Amino acid sequence: MKTRNLNRWLAVGALLFGAMDGAHAGEVNAAVAANFSAPAQQIAGLFQKQSGHTVKLSFGSSGKFYSQIKQGAPFDVFLAADEKNPKLLEQEGLAVANTRFVYALGKLVLWSARPGFVDDKGAVLGKGGYDKLAYADPKLAPYGLAAEETLQTMGLWNAAVQGKLVTGESIAQTYQFAATGNADMAFIALSQVTQDGKVTAGSWWLVPPHMYSPIRQSAVLLSGAKDQTAAQAFLKFLRSEQAAAVIRSFGYDKP
Template identity: 50%
Template sequence: MTAATARAGEVRLAIATNFHDAAERLAAHFSETTGHSTRISYGSTGKLYAQIRHGAPFDAYLAADEERPHLMEREGSGVPGTRFTYAIGKLVLWSPDAEAFREPQALLEADTLRRLAIANPKTAPYGLAAKQTLEHLGLWKTLESRLVRGESIAQTFQFVATGNAKAGFVALAQLRDDHQGGARWEVPNTHHEPIAQQAILLDRGRSNEAARAWLNFLASAEAQDIIREYGYDIPDLPE
């Protein structure tokens, strides 16, 4: 057993579903380079927040917004000074049918659009961004009764991929695979508030060396390069 292996620990992570693919790759690289292991639970940002508040044993939280990590810091369940934005998400209107639309607003205004999928705006930041986009376009009230709401952005993606909705608002990161073709419209960031995804060390992980190492790794240039590959923007982080 090497000295590095002897010191290796485990970090339990609560991570927003949209970040699944990027997190899996980051976790593998983190384990290879540090010897620390990760145990990850994925879910909507709101549901993970509720689980943590009710005592779920996580060491760090990677949300898809900045509101919940800020609340955790204020409430005392998050360690002050450890919160930062690790990625900025991008929202996309997507249909697996390449002929579904050429002009996105024309599709959204069409009477033939019976079902449009979005994530639940109350628990999923990408759902909130979708709602804000429809409000910006003046279509929220018109389309509200036709919406199919996923409890997470992963479920929303499945609604569209399986044809239960003709189109839906999903994360650009979910369309990274080459086989995810179809019609897509990357929503301008002027149509919704920024999807600033923040991470924070939780009180349970305060003395966990592996948890602090994970957050340091997440803010590193190496990790940022990987995050960009998965369809996210990276904020300017302090030196």
């Protein structure tokens, strides 16, 4: 009888402990720049295992996320591809002051799915031996603006090149244009074709950083989550050495 009662109390205790543990676990709704999708998935997985919190990731262009957040989209944290949009949200009272930080320094690459098509100096851009060049909408995506700046720096922002441009709504769609052959090559984030520190396929030119404005990818806690422990913990984890190792493995630099 005593054994039966003890087992019963142990079972009740386990249920209570599980309920208490579940009560402390939370969900983080994160808006993430499309270029950071692969590292974000790895970082979220590590965070979930260690914290018990869950992370729901949504990917898209930083400009579109900025507009959605202004319209009341229920995100808790914003991992943008730039500094401008998080800073604007902070100034407008939609992000918590003093929570904004740079989590990664992005790198621009000219990439083609075809081996040998893009040379390591980017000379292919001036030779004109291509039909379509993809880039992300510079009004929405910082990598698209960096691509435009690169072409301007090279003296190639002219009617001939502009007539060959295919514009993606996000850096993810821009990559798809080149990956599927709908564009001969594309300006994309190095992280999109990098794994474990190496470009995985195709041909590419790593654009020298002096050709475009620094891509300082910034994160911020949004006002609706100012008291949410899980969201605060996720941003803290994003600054950890574990997260930094993942970020570097996809070709980013750390500030």
